[in-house]
Amino acid sequence: MVRAPCCEKMGLKKGPWAPEEDQILISYIQQHGHGNWRALPKQAGLLRCGKSCRLRWINYLRPDIKRGNFTAEEEESIIKLHEILGNRWSAIAAKLQGRTDNEIKNVWHTHLKKRLPKTDQSNSSTKRAIKPKIKRSDSNTSIITQSEVASLNFREMDTTSACTTSSDFSSVTVGESKNNSIKSEDIESLETMPVIDESFWSEAAMDDENPTTVSSESMTFSNEMPLQYPFNSEEIFQQGQGYNANFDDGMDFWYDIFTRTGDSAELPEF
DNA sequence: AAGCTCGGCAACCGCGGGGCG
DNA sequence: ACGCCCCGCGGTTGCCGAGCT
Numbered sequence: 001m002v003r004a005p006c007c008e009k010m011g012l013k014k015g016p017w018a019p020e021e022d023q024i025l026i027s028y029i030q031q032h033g034h035g036n037w038r039a040l041p042k043q044a045g046l047l048r049c050g051k052s053c054r055l056r057w058i059n060y061l062r063p064d065i066k067r068g069n070f071t072a073e074e075e076e077s078i079i080k081l082h083e084i085l086g087n088r089w090s091a092i093a094a095k096l097q098g099r100t101d102n103e104i105k106n107v108w109h110t111h112l113k114k115r116l117p118k119t120d121q122s123n124s125s126t127k128r129a130i131k132p133k134i135k136r137s138d139s140n141t142s143i144i145t146q147s148e149v150a151s152l153n154f155r156e157m158d159t160t161s162a163c164t165t166s167s168d169f170s171s172v173t174v175g176e177s178k179n180n181s182i183k184s185e186d187i188e189s190l191e192t193m194p195v196i197d198e199s200f201w202s203e204a205a206m207d208d209e210n211p212t213t214v215s216s217e218s219m220t221f222s223n224e225m226p227l228q229y230p231f232n233s234e235e236i237f238q239q240g241q242g243y244n245a246n247f248d249d250g251m252d253f254w255y256d257i258f259t260r261t262g263d264s265a266e267l268p269e270f
Numbered sequence: 271a272a273g274c275t276c277g278g279c280a281a282c283c284g285c286g287g288g289g290c291g
Numbered sequence: 292a293c294g295c296c297c298c299g300c301g302g303t304t305g306c307c308g309a310g311c312t
Binding site: 016056060102103106 | 279280282283
């Protein structure tokens, strides 16, 4: 089935927004919110498609938008986050208060990309970022927050429940299955598993005799800062029914590690 | 001063995922 | 289980102003 173009209908305006249109959109959203973008332009009396309205609001009119040049800190954050996330601009934007994905994308392409060595530039375009695969928690599970993950401070992880299910940080479910069966979705997840180092697998995870225990010691960073791998199912089991750690929480964790180590060379690739 | 080039940025396009009937 | 609808995302386009010749 071929999807009809967004603004196929005649009479819908395209291109730059006029100040009057902005005003209409702002006042409408202030009064009514934006429940349904598709219906919004008609209700607000705008000759725009809903998509265009949404984009204009998100990228320009939102009251919490921070305008102006990016600070050095922000640029540094973008570079670091891009190392972690790849071209997932919305995820990067979520970490930068008041900045939009579009803005970050533009800054990246116009300024920041040029700063990288050529090899990195070519890699970055094809670099595979973690796909967000947010799993909505069941009624009998709960979301674990970044701080909760960080506070767990584990020595070991159990790959039966932690590794296989946390292989993609967007989708971590612990406490429901204790078997080692690999599902098709796990295969995709395994592809996006952080590449750590060879010893990580040879010493622990790939140990035939003890395939489920991984020592966090095998994950080392260049500055010798001791790091604790985030997930330990045993303690998590003790805490309750299980949990879902969603994608952003996982990213928060890795970003935290990154900012602590400050060494992109040692960052796990996705 | 006029024409051209380039960079920056706002906006558009098309795809994929999730919700819902 | 399936199809439709809507939303959000990432890639791309095109306009516009600044700088250069």
